[in-house]
Structures are given as structure tokens and as C-alpha cells.
Amino acid sequence: MSILSTALLEWYSVNKRDLPWRRTTDPYHVVVSEFMLQQTQVSRVVEKYHEFFLLFPTIQSLAAASPAEVIKAWSGLGYNRRALLLHRFVREVVEKRGGVIPSVPEELILLPGVGSYMAGSIASFAFNLPEPAVDVNVRRIFYRYVHGKDQGKPLGRKEEEQLWTLVRGNIPKLKSSDFHNALMDFGSLVCTRDSPSCASCPLRSSCSFVSLYEAQKEKVLYVMEKRQEKGMMENGKFVPNRIFRGRIVEFARQNEHRSFSFAVFGKVIKKDYTNCDREWLLLLCKTLQEDHLLTFSLENNDSIILRFSP
Ligand code: SF4
Structure with a gap:
């Protein structure tokens, strides 16, 4: 058995979720x-x-x-x-x-x-046949483990085939069902999309992802970009975009037609706002505009004026 399969099955024997469809074949x-x-x-x-x-x-x-x-x-x-x-x-x-x-x-x-x-x-x-089943969890774990990064974009046909072959090669003899269940649980509980628990992970010593992730967390985790579509960290806590959108609407309610610099506007919307958040903030304003809630205009690319849609 590979190092990965052995460690996963050991982890699974202690941590497996008891789900009704796992009690039957x-x-x-x-x-x-x-x-x-x-x-x-x-x-x-x-x-x-x-x-x-x-x-x-x-x-x-x-x-x-x-x-x-x-x-x-x-x-x-x-x-x-x-x-x-x-x-x-x-x-x-x-x-x-x-x-x-x-x-x-x-x-x-x-x-x-x-x-x-x-x-x-x-x-x-x-x-219990040794056939690979590659879902998002399996894909993420293997990709990180082997390539040391998140997948980022869809794979070409050849790369996709290589991934399936890789998973197939790791299926332990007569343990295909347990192996796949282990991967599902491991992806949901340990090697999660947004915050993998690398520090306590049983695959840590052989995983290519760990060192880079620990050194440059925000750069290596592709999902951070995806996450921005859903929300942002604010003072160390994840806040969904719907909250920020609500703050923008509230800000517009009190300050319609007035011009504000991004530095000022940003700090009202996100407490730890910095210039790096500007693109994200602008994107949120664009989504509000697309939803016909607000319109906005920029002045010298440095200030913003919000208005409610007519
Ligand atoms: S060390 Fe981190 S990235 Fe690698 S498998 Fe474990 S949780 Fe996933």
C-alpha cells in the first residue's frame, strides 16, 4: 500500500462518519x-x-x-x-x-x-471494485498532495486521465470502498477547501503542499480567490459578502450623491480595509449595480459616489 493509502485508512479507522449508506453494499x-x-x-x-x-x-x-x-x-x-x-x-x-x-x-x-x-x-x-471515483474532495487531496498547490483551473484531458490513473494506483487491494469513504471524510474534515489542517494532518510528512502553504498561505491557496466571491476575512473572521453588500447599501442610504475616497468608504465597509481590498470592493459595487440596487460613479479613480437606482 502507498504511504498515502496507509495513512488515510488508519485515519479513517478512527474518524469515519457513521452514515446509513455505509452500512450496506x-x-x-x-x-x-x-x-x-x-x-x-x-x-x-x-x-x-x-x-x-x-x-x-x-x-x-x-x-x-x-x-x-x-x-x-x-x-x-x-x-x-x-x-x-x-x-x-x-x-x-x-x-x-x-x-x-x-x-x-x-x-x-x-x-x-x-x-x-x-x-x-x-x-x-x-x-468494492478497485475503480477510481474522483469527486471534488478526492481531486483536491491528490492535487495538493502531488503538485503542492490547488488545481486552479480545469484540467486538460490528458492531465485528467493522469489524475484518475494516480487515484487508481493508490486504491488498496480489497479496500476500495473504505479508501474512497476515507477520502470523502478526509476532504470534509481535514484537507478542507478553505483551511486545510496541515499542522495535524497524518499525510503531512509526505504531502507536497505543506511547506509552501505554511510559508505563504494566502498566495498558495487558490481557493482564497474563489472565496472572495463569497466573502472576505475581516479582523481574522470570515464575513460573507451579503453582509458587506448590506453595509454598502446602508452607507449609500446615508451618503447618497456624496463623494468619498476609497480609503474612507472602504474602512466603513470593512474594518481592516486596505488598498489591496479595492478590487474586491469595486466588484461588490458592480454586483449591486447589476442587481439594480445601486449605481456608482468613480472620480479620478480614487473616489466613489453611490446612488440608488432610479
Ligand atoms: S498536509 Fe495539508 S494539504 Fe496535505 S493532505 Fe494534509 S491537509 Fe491536505
């Missing part, structure tokens, strides 16, 4: 959970998981249901399109495959709603 249950988990928080899926199987205990019962019944049972999970794709998936399996869900990615990927990740995850979680 029934392919029908695994498929339903994978459809549910796409773009939906684990806690919400946990609430709906058992309820769904009370209504549709077998793949045949789900296939026999009407689309309206499936959508009704799906309520609370969002993205109803996934419910319909799951329904088409099980109908095809029941009608064309005698109700038997295939085990290999090459066949799974031919079914409705299945992409490369889901094909790998069903093969791994339901059949």
Missing part, C-alpha cells in the same frame, strides 16, 4: 444514495434516506412508481432533475437488465444520470 441503496448526495448536504440526505426506502423498498417498486410520486418523495432534496434521472436509471435496469445493477463503470456509464464519478463510486461502494 446493496447496489440499489448505494445508487439511490449517490443520486441523493449529488450537490446536497450529507445531513439532508440522512434525513430523507430511510423515508425514501419506506416508500420504495425495492428497485422494482421505484421503477413502477410514476415520475410524480418519485418527485414527491424527493421533496427537500432539491434538484428534482436528479430524481427523474434516478427513476430513468432504475426503469432501464428493471426493463432491460432484469433488475440487476451492473458492477463495472463501462456498463454503468451507459445508464441515465451516470457520469464518470458515479460509475466509479457505484463500482467501489457497492462492489
Whole structure:
């Protein structure tokens, strides 16, 4: 086993999350959970998981249901399109495959709603096959571990294939399901998107990301840029952009049509504002303008005047 797999499995044996779909290898249950988990928080899926199987205990019962019944049972999970794709998936399996869900990615990927990740995850979680399933967590961990930085932009086809090959090469014999579950948990709890716990990470001694991250945190963490789309740090605390937007609107309420330098305006909006925040602040004003809440104009590129949209 690789250093990475050994350390991950050890970590997982102590830290694994007890989730209902991990207590089964029934392919029908695994498929339903994978459809549910796409773009939906684990806690919400946990609430709906058992309820769904009370209504549709077998793949045949789900296939026999009407689309309206499936959508009704799906309520609370969002993205109803996934419910319909799951329904088409099980109908095809029941009608064309005698109700038997295939085990290999090459066949799974031919079914409705299945992409490369889901094909790998069903093969791994339901059949424990050594097939890679690369989701955002797996991608982030491997990319950091090997390349010492965040991915930053989408990979080309060749690089993407290399990443999948790399993950495949690390799957421990007969432990594919545990390995993938370990990666999911590790990505959610340790090697997180915005603040990886490198100091206490069991992969620390072999991970390429650590030294650069610890030396130049804000430069190396690509996600800091992405995060600016959501918010900014203010006096050491993350504040979502909606709060800053609210402050700008409040500022405009009291100071409409008046000119303020960015230095003054910025300090009112963000307590520890510096010149480096200027682009971000301007971007926030632009989004308010696009949302038809405010308009703004610049004077000598150094001062700003806010007005409410007519
Ligand atoms: S050392 Fe840091 S970057 Fe590397 S795997 Fe651990 S948490 Fe992720």
C-alpha cells in the first residue's frame, strides 16, 4: 500500500462518519444514495434516506412508481432533475437488465444520470471494485498532495486521465470502498477547501503542499480567490459578502450623491480595509449595480459616489 493509502485508512479507522449508506453494499441503496448526495448536504440526505426506502423498498417498486410520486418523495432534496434521472436509471435496469445493477463503470456509464464519478463510486461502494471515483474532495487531496498547490483551473484531458490513473494506483487491494469513504471524510474534515489542517494532518510528512502553504498561505491557496466571491476575512473572521453588500447599501442610504475616497468608504465597509481590498470592493459595487440596487460613479479613480437606482 502507498504511504498515502496507509495513512488515510488508519485515519479513517478512527474518524469515519457513521452514515446509513455505509452500512450496506446493496447496489440499489448505494445508487439511490449517490443520486441523493449529488450537490446536497450529507445531513439532508440522512434525513430523507430511510423515508425514501419506506416508500420504495425495492428497485422494482421505484421503477413502477410514476415520475410524480418519485418527485414527491424527493421533496427537500432539491434538484428534482436528479430524481427523474434516478427513476430513468432504475426503469432501464428493471426493463432491460432484469433488475440487476451492473458492477463495472463501462456498463454503468451507459445508464441515465451516470457520469464518470458515479460509475466509479457505484463500482467501489457497492462492489468494492478497485475503480477510481474522483469527486471534488478526492481531486483536491491528490492535487495538493502531488503538485503542492490547488488545481486552479480545469484540467486538460490528458492531465485528467493522469489524475484518475494516480487515484487508481493508490486504491488498496480489497479496500476500495473504505479508501474512497476515507477520502470523502478526509476532504470534509481535514484537507478542507478553505483551511486545510496541515499542522495535524497524518499525510503531512509526505504531502507536497505543506511547506509552501505554511510559508505563504494566502498566495498558495487558490481557493482564497474563489472565496472572495463569497466573502472576505475581516479582523481574522470570515464575513460573507451579503453582509458587506448590506453595509454598502446602508452607507449609500446615508451618503447618497456624496463623494468619498476609497480609503474612507472602504474602512466603513470593512474594518481592516486596505488598498489591496479595492478590487474586491469595486466588484461588490458592480454586483449591486447589476442587481439594480445601486449605481456608482468613480472620480479620478480614487473616489466613489453611490446612488440608488432610479
Ligand atoms: S498536509 Fe495539508 S494539504 Fe496535505 S493532505 Fe494534509 S491537509 Fe491536505
